[in-house]
Amino acid sequence: xxxAIWTGVITFGLVSVPVGLFTATEDHTVHFHQLQxxxxxxxxxxxxxxRTGDEVxxxxxxxxxxxxEGEYVIVEPDELDEIAPGRSQTIDISDFVDLDAIEPVYFxxxxxxxPRGKEYLKVYDLLRAALADANKVGIASFxxxxxxxxxxxxxxxxxxxxxxxxxxVRDPRKExxxxxxxxxxxxxxLDMALQLVDALSGPWNPARYHDTYQDKVRELVQAKAxxxxxxxxxxxxxxxxxxxxxxxxxxxLERTRSAGGKKPAASRKKAAARTPARKTAASKTKKAPPxxxxxxxxxxxxxxxxxxxxxxxxxxxxxxxxxxIPGRSKMSREQxxxxxxxxxxxxxxxxx
Numbered sequence: 001x002x003x004a005i006w007t008g009v010i011t012f013g014l015v016s017v018p019v020g021l022f023t024a025t026e027d028h029t030v031h032f033h034q035l036q037x038x039x040x041x042x043x044x045x046x047x048x049x050x051r052t053g054d055e056v057x058x059x060x061x062x063x064x065x066x067x068x069e070g071e072y073v074i075v076e077p078d079e080l081d082e083i084a085p086g087r088s089q090t091i092d093i094s095d096f097v098d099l100d101a102i103e104p105v106y107f108x109x110x111x112x113x114x115p116r117g118k119e120y121l122k123v124y125d126l127l128r129a130a131l132a133d134a135n136k137v138g139i140a141s142f143x144x145x146x147x148x149x150x151x152x153x154x155x156x157x158x159x160x161x162x163x164x165x166x167x168x169v170r171d172p173r174k175e176x177x178x179x180x181x182x183x184x185x186x187x188x189x190l191d192m193a194l195q196l197v198d199a200l201s202g203p204w205n206p207a208r209y210h211d212t213y214q215d216k217v218r219e220l221v222q223a224k225a226x227x228x229x230x231x232x233x234x235x236x237x238x239x240x241x242x243x244x245x246x247x248x249x250x251x252x253l254e255r256t257r258s259a260g261g262k263k264p265a266a267s268r269k270k271a272a273a274r275t276p277a278r279k280t281a282a283s284k285t286k287k288a289p290p291x292x293x294x295x296x297x298x299x300x301x302x303x304x305x306x307x308x309x310x311x312x313x314x315x316x317x318x319x320x321x322x323x324x325i326p327g328r329s330k331m332s333r334e335q336x337x338x339x340x341x342x343x344x345x346x347x348x349x350x351x352x
Contacts, residue, residue: 006144007116008089010127010153017123018116019091021144021160025110030217080146091151091160093138099154100332102137106163113158124158131155133309135333192249199256203321308337316340 004020034043047056063080064072091113115124131138132155140151150163223229308316316336320328325339 004114004116005111006142008091008142010091010093010113010140010158012093012127012138015123015127017120017127019113019120019124019158020116022112022114024112024159028211028214030214030221077146091140091142091153093140093153095139096131096134096136097139098332099135099137099152102152102163105169107152108162108164111160111162113153113160127153128155128158131158132333189246189249192246192253196249196252196256199253203317304341305337308340 002022004022006021007019008021009016009018035041036043047058047061048054049056063075063077065075066072115121127138130136131153138153140153141148142151143149150165152161152163153159154161311319316333317328320331320336320339323340323343325343328336328339331339
């Protein structure tokens with residue numbers, strides 16, 4: 001079982017829960033040793049005193065901030081801990097925001113948070129359930145290993161994601177040589193692009209993806225160890241010329257269909273434009289239901305939402321996918337619930 005890399009408490013309002021922080025991802029990068037050419041001798045990095053050339057033990061290394069040429073302010077590790085907010089042991093939630101409001105560029109590393117004992121499960125689950133039902137994330141900061149992190153806490157299990165500070169995020173308008181104008185992709189090209197997106201759409205399944213480059217690196221190492229030839233990768237495809245864009249889109253659609261992809265639906269833009277007209281026409285031919293019937297219908301929808309709120313977002317997404325509800329990929333958890341409630345669907349736990 002994994003060991004916590006940090007322990008402390010989460011606080012929201014006057015409520016606090018002791019938690020441990022666990023790494024959520026693994027590094028499968030192939031690591032090489034450094035060798036001297038022509039030998040099997042390892043190259044080691046050593047910490048040496050630049051004046052004497054003597055190696056220095058790690059216990060004798062301290063931090064120093066240079067204030068002038070050759071002049072340093074010495075700082076001990078415990079001094080850094082003493083000035084840390086919450087003495088490095090508190091994840092203090094300051095705000096709750098919509099997850100969709102945080103631009104992806106801000107997200108950095110992901111960690112799991114777990115309660116530090118069964119006695120804390122109820123409070124932990126209360127925070128988790130509140131975040132899930134409200135479709136919010138808690139914004140908090142904490143200190144770990146001499147650095148303060150801005151983080152977002154989210155459900156299903158509590159997940160902590162460190163965020164970049166505002167001054168660490170570069171402005172694309174200043175950094176990128178070219179930016180889209182927003183005028184490209186009109187008419188048939190956009191319709192066909194939407195069809196291609198629709199054909200390639202599906203539920204999120206992270207198990208479908210893996211690091212193929214690392215596989216190639218391992219194959220390279222194995223081949224060289226056995227004195228075999230190394231397979232060379234294919235050249236990168238040529239960039240699509242604007243003149244050939246329609247042809248490329250059409251070819252992509254045909255390849256997707258022949259590979260077993262689902263048949264693309266009509267452009268969502270056009271479908272959305274037709275929907276209000278049908279609803280208006282239908283509303284003219286139907287009489288308004290009596291008050292009693294409307295109240296009963298409302299109660300029925302409410303019961304449906306109550307059941308649906310017991311499901312995770314992944315389970316809700318599976319149900320809207322099964323019903324081919326348009327626009328589902330951009331829906332929040334609450335919007336998924338509303339969409340299913342409108343269809344009269346009752347929440348059922350999906351089989352594991």
